[in-house]
Amino acid sequence: MIAELGYLSLTLALAFSILLSVYPMVGAVKGNLRLMQSAPAFALAQFLFTAISFGILIYVTLIDDFTVAYVASHSSTTLPWYYKVTSTWGGHEGAVLLWVLMQTGWTAIVAFASKSLPWQLRARVLSILGFLGLGFILYTLLMSSPFERLLPYYPIEGHDLNPLLQDPGMIIHPPLLYMGYVGLSVSFAFAIAALLMGKLDNTWAKWSRPWTMAAWLFLTLGITIGSWWAYAELGWGGWWFWDPVENASLMPWLVATALIHSLAVTEKRGVFKSWTVLLAIAAFSLTLLGTFIVRSGIIVSVHAFTTDPGRGSFILSFLALVVGGSLLLYGLRAGTVESSSRYKVLSREVALWLNNLLLCVATLIVLLGTLLPMVHKELGLGTISIGVPFFNQMFFYLLAPFALLLGLGPMLRWKQNKFSHLTKKLIGALIVTSVITFAWLYSSYENVSTTTLVGVFFALWVSLTVVIDLLDKLSKEGASITKLGNSFWAMHTAHLGFACVVLGVTLTSAYSVEKQVKVNPGEQTQLNEYSYRFEGVKAIVGPNYKGHAGVVTVFKDEQKVTELYAEKRQYDVGMQVMTEAAIDAKLSRDLYLALGEQLSNGAWALRIYEKPFVRWMWLGGLLMALAGVIMMLDKRYRRKASVASEMKGVTA
Structure with missing residues (x-):
């Protein structure tokens, strides 16, 4: 009965989606204020009933109700509770319901966070969002319901969540x-x-x-x-x-x-x-x-989630x-x-x-x-393949003009600029960037390719132009760091994030090394300046798996750096065997170790990677996200606007 309530709740959300799609739009067209003002209530009801439906899906998963087909396919009794929650979006039907929850949630937030908007605009925006919610809810009910039953015959144990998805990243990524x-x-x-x-x-x-x-x-x-x-x-x-x-x-x-x-x-x-x-x-x-x-x-x-062509x-x-x-x-x-302003090249x-x-x-x-x-x-x-080389080559061609403009843009003024005012800054930035790039790469690496030079050059170019623009702003009379607005800091934080991504991708692609070896307990192997001593394997037992971990001690200049545990797990329900890599992460490099199969005479296969600056990719992503946070904190977007001044000519 609980699962049927989830379906019923989603059906009620569909009804409110229809009302939200129609009534406010009709009100906006006819100038009927009462119809337009119904939009927030419909948006809230749509979200609440969707949230109830999703909450019921979580509940039947947590209580291991395997009469529900979705729960039987994506969960098990041995699955930890937090991965049971994750399993509600680990399959197609649950992921679609999560999408609907997000869609109706955004709609409700817009409904109650946009009170300063004129009703003519507000009603239309919410009606359009209601129509989009209607489409996804209809798809869920007709094609992808997570509340289908397996009665009268149902399993006493579920198929478990895909082991690839039993990771903390999958709790927050989707x-x-x-x-x-x-x-x-x-x-x-x-x-x-x-x-x-x-x-x-x-x-x-x-x-x-x-x-x-x-x-x-x-x-x-x-x-x-x-x-x-x-x-x-x-x-x-x-x-x-x-x-x-x-x-x-x-x-x-x-x-x-x-x-x-x-x-x-x-x-x-x-x-x-x-x-x-x-x-x-x-x-x-x-x-x-x-x-x-x-x-x-x-x-x-x-x-990918599904193979159903009907969907x-x-x-x-x-x-x-x-x-x-x-x-x-x-x-x-x-x-x-028509544009209201003019500008030069x-x-x-x-x-x-x-x-x-x-x-x-x-x-x-x-x-x-x-x-x-x-x-x-x-x-x-027939079958054709377009792989990594195509994408890498094409994006490499776009990198130079994009990064050049990314660094140049903040130096430019609106409307028009005199090239003579930019010449000194540009020449200075290009010279300094070139010197740092060549000095760093040729002092650190034996082989430097053109691709590596270009990637590092433009990463440093974008970073240096951020510094130049900051110093230029602070050099003006009466300027201070506290007077620079959120948009300034958001722009440059995002640009630095992009530079970090380019730097990480370039250096990791160029200088990552790997080695596959056969080792017995007590044996040691070398990769670059690090030595890896295989200590043997030990048994491990998890909440829903068992297996063994290869223990490897890492040395540099005869000093112990770390001890890594690379795991092989066999999950209890599906009996899948999964590799869990061991990673020693530093800002300048990752030591990445994966345990292979057991070979003859007690030996094991090991795959060892050293990946320089790989963390800079994710550091860059986090910096770009931080830029978004900074921009969201801008007071201009929290200040209520005057309807009369913001939307002249629009009446309720």
């Missing part, structure tokens, strides 16, 4: 990622509402910007933690990159990055209005496309309706928009536009590289 995905629907709703009202001015950009920043913040954290999870859990010494499902999260992030820059220009200068709206539509459209890729069954991946058809139809409708509306309205506006263009080109590369093999196969043309 919720953060979904918060980012769904958060972009708010930006989409603001853009469509502005198109419907015919008021594409800088005011809607100001209201949309903090919501977009929040979504980008969560998406950045989700991708960063997901990358770290894949690196630590998959046990092969690298990070999971350019997988189609990972690309599905990268594409909306790239467009969302362009969107937050474009929103800043639209808000401050009143330009790029049509471009900004198109980016808002594209960012959310790519999240829907990513949902289709992950849940349609057209790909095989460790991250893919539903998502594809919804994708066509949302994207097609929004692009049609954009085509009808965008041509009437050498200006911050142009630099930001060029960077946005490069981000969109990068997105297009990822999109083509991800979809082309799928389309090629579906058309019966």
